[in-house]
Amino acid sequence: MAKYQLEGGKRPLSSSDFIKVEKLVKYFPVYSRGVLLKKEVGLVHAVDNISFDIRRKETFGLVGESGCGKTTTARLILNLIEPTDGQVFFEGENVFEKLKSSSKAEKLKIRRKMQLIFQNPYGSLDPRMTVFDIISEPFVIHKHIPKKQWKEKVYELLELVGLEEYHAERYPHEFSGGQRQRICIARALAVEPEFLVADEPVSSLDVSIRAQILNLLGELQQRVGLTYLYISHDLSSVRQISNRVAVMYLGEIVELADTDELFKEPLHPYTEALIAAVPIPDPKARSIKIVLPGEVPSPINPPSGCRFHPRCPQAKPACREKVPELVQVNPRHAVACHI
Amino acid sequence: MTETILNIEGLKTYFFTEAGIVTAVDGVSFNLKKGESLGLVGESGSGKTVTALSVLRIVPKPGKIVDGKVEFNGEDLLKKTEKEMQRIRGSAIAITFQDPSSSLNPVYNVETQLRDAIMAHQTVSKTEARKRAIELLEVVGIPEAETRMREYPHQFSGGMKQRVAIARALACEPTLLFADEPTTNLDVTIQAQVLNLLNDLKKKFGMSLVMITHDMGIIAEMTTRIVVLYAGHVCEIAKTYDLFDRPRHPYTEALLAAVPRLDMRKTLRVIPGNIPNLIEPPSGCRFHPRCNYAKQICEEVVPVLEETEQGHFVACHEWRNISLKGERGH
Numbered sequence: 001m002a003k004y005q006l007e008g009g010k011r012p013l014s015s016s017d018f019i020k021v022e023k024l025v026k027y028f029p030v031y032s033r034g035v036l037l038k039k040e041v042g043l044v045h046a047v048d049n050i051s052f053d054i055r056r057k058e059t060f061g062l063v064g065e066s067g068c069g070k071t072t073t074a075r076l077i078l079n080l081i082e083p084t085d086g087q088v089f090f091e092g093e094n095v096f097e098k099l100k101s102s103s104k105a106e107k108l109k110i111r112r113k114m115q116l117i118f119q120n121p122y123g124s125l126d127p128r129m130t131v132f133d134i135i136s137e138p139f140v141i142h143k144h145i146p147k148k149q150w151k152e153k154v155y156e157l158l159e160l161v162g163l164e165e166y167h168a169e170r171y172p173h174e175f176s177g178g179q180r181q182r183i184c185i186a187r188a189l190a191v192e193p194e195f196l197v198a199d200e201p202v203s204s205l206d207v208s209i210r211a212q213i214l215n216l217l218g219e220l221q222q223r224v225g226l227t228y229l230y231i232s233h234d235l236s237s238v239r240q241i242s243n244r245v246a247v248m249y250l251g252e253i254v255e256l257a258d259t260d261e262l263f264k265e266p267l268h269p270y271t272e273a274l275i276a277a278v279p280i281p282d283p284k285a286r287s288i289k290i291v292l293p294g295e296v297p298s299p300i301n302p303p304s305g306c307r308f309h310p311r312c313p314q315a316k317p318a319c320r321e322k323v324p325e326l327v328q329v330n331p332r333h334a335v336a337c338h339i
Numbered sequence: 340m341t342e343t344i345l346n347i348e349g350l351k352t353y354f355f356t357e358a359g360i361v362t363a364v365d366g367v368s369f370n371l372k373k374g375e376s377l378g379l380v381g382e383s384g385s386g387k388t389v390t391a392l393s394v395l396r397i398v399p400k401p402g403k404i405v406d407g408k409v410e411f412n413g414e415d416l417l418k419k420t421e422k423e424m425q426r427i428r429g430s431a432i433a434i435t436f437q438d439p440s441s442s443l444n445p446v447y448n449v450e451t452q453l454r455d456a457i458m459a460h461q462t463v464s465k466t467e468a469r470k471r472a473i474e475l476l477e478v479v480g481i482p483e484a485e486t487r488m489r490e491y492p493h494q495f496s497g498g499m500k501q502r503v504a505i506a507r508a509l510a511c512e513p514t515l516l517f518a519d520e521p522t523t524n525l526d527v528t529i530q531a532q533v534l535n536l537l538n539d540l541k542k543k544f545g546m547s548l549v550m551i552t553h554d555m556g557i558i559a560e561m562t563t564r565i566v567v568l569y570a571g572h573v574c575e576i577a578k579t580y581d582l583f584d585r586p587r588h589p590y591t592e593a594l595l596a597a598v599p600r601l602d603m604r605k606t607l608r609v610i611p612g613n614i615p616n617l618i619e620p621p622s623g624c625r626f627h628p629r630c631n632y633a634k635q636i637c638e639e640v641v642p643v644l645e646e647t648e649q650g651h652f653v654a655c656h657e658w659r660n661i662s663l664k665g666e667r668g669h
Contacts, residue, residue, distance in 0.1 A: 208609075
């Protein structure tokens with residue numbers, strides 16, 4: 001069982017500075033139509049000045065509705081896209097600078113520490129590769145495992161994610177959604193990462209399979225010592241798996257707190273409404289709902305001041321004018337709201 | 340005693356594919372009272388959508404209704420001619436689909452689509468139909484209906500598109516509405532808006548509603564009675580409250596235990612294995628390979644629905660011998 005050991009596991013634990021995100025900004029330009037005379041007509045404020053840190057071995061949840069910048073944030077942290085501004089520190093090292101300045105081997109070394117699993121396990125596996133090829137492909141790229149040991153390692157990974165050795169010779173189409181997600185997880189673990197971004201890993205799965213994958217992620221964290229950034233719009237699963245949660249709205253973090261505290265005492269009206277909007281699978285718990293009017297505004301021209309003010313049931317004049325800062329209410333809870 | 344509006348008995352809809360016969364709906368029976376909100380719950384491949392399509396007789400090829408009875412207001416829909424069905428579809432029974440972007444026609448504006456729906460069943464002039472379309476859009480909460488109805492589906496957001504789809508389904512004031520996963524693609528705050536809307540409309544028009552979903556939360560909020568489907572079979576039928584309180588079928592119990600809850604953290608129980616392949620479904624009770632309580636008999640004999648208490652039916656050989664935990668029982 002415990003054959004799988006992480007190389008970096010011996011390093012001393014410093015809890016707070018595992019990943020530090022500082023004033024991260026990402027704007028996507030919007031162009032007018034036309035090929036020759038393309039003109040920049042606006043900016044999509046996908047991620048706007050967010051800061052947070054992720055502690056080692058915790059699960060950090062990122063929730064919000066579609067278009068609020070969750071996935072963009074993840075891709076920025078992994079440096080899959082260039083940020084407009086801001087920094088990300090991984091174990092005290094500036095990821096962007098490091099990736100720009102260092103050699104290819106160095107870059108691979110950083111990349112190895114962070115991995116990503118996607119929402120759709122149907123789209124993220126090459127249909128023409130066997131499971132063995134899929135899981136061993138990282139070995140080809142990172143060359144951290146001698147070819148003789150590939151087979152053994154692949155079997156180890158399969159076992160780790162709850163699949164059998166004979167699955168290695170099969171193709172993705174022979175598997176169900178849940179099993180494919182297991183293959184994706186095995187592939188991500190093949191490079192022995194320390195940090196795993198899970199972008200809506202259970203959204204496309206059936207209810208009875210979701211629990212399997214959520215439990216698997218929890219188990220792996222215990223066994224391998226992974227740190228997760230868990231991204232989802234599904235608050236129930238976030239509550240289930242995360243230690244701390246950040247709530248995003250239109251590219252900004254509006255609230256960040258320990259999971260239990262956030263769900264028990266949400267301070268931001270948006271968090272409150274979001275929680276109230278989730279149907280609870282218990283007819284006895286039917287409650288009075290806060291139904292938010294309207295929809296998420298366009299991130300091209302976000303509302304002034306607090307971006308939530310046009311939909312906020314408690315908005316005051318100040319909310320329209322001043323952008324609220326993320327204020328630490330107590331050591332476990334921060335909120336960006338004037339009220 | 341309220342009257343029964345829909346009565347389905349022994350419905351069998353199979354898909355004749357090259358790989359074999361898929362028994363998507365295999366002997367489903369349940370009924371629906373007037374003005375009731377019924378939940379049809381199950382995972383993908385459980386046959387919830389195919390059941391709805393069968394009622395409307397719009398099962399896509401190579402699917403075919405093989406056997407059964409679908410009585411709507413006492414008349415068997417499966418015996419109607421295609422012409423008669425056309426008159427019923429949309430006017431008496433309507434359906435909204437999961438993905439509004441693909442169920443609305445992208446090349447016609449909203450006005451045309453709504454007008455067509457109205458004029459297909461009612462002899463009204465174009466201007467009257469137009470007026471009615473505006474009313475409908477206002478009912479479903481689309482602001483500035485008159486201007487917006489000249490726009491095309493792509494100019495609407497997901498939540499708004501679903502509202503348009505609901506408006507179109509309501510065009511002829513159906514007495515029965517199937518809502519097939521109406522909020523699956525929507526954000527939670529928008530989902531709350533659409534669910535509220537459906538509830539209001541139900542009251543306003545006195546419709547009967549069949550909610551098709553896999554989300555136990557929505558079911559708990561929206562329905563008064565539930566039919567649980569698994570692999571084309573009915574597992575359990577009960578009032579919503581009773582089902583959550585004392586599930587009788589191991590699958591229902593497992594499904595409840597597998598869903599994370601927002602208001603408390605619990606250990607998620609895993610249902611082992613996968614959803615079965617319906618070309619070669621498991622023998623006997625289709626849930627038996629994944630069931631913790633399975634006995635010899637479950638492998639051999641298909642269980643029939645038995646009444647455990649008033650209005651509570653379960654299809655399980657072992658229900659008398661096992662005690663299951665409800666949502667609050669732990």
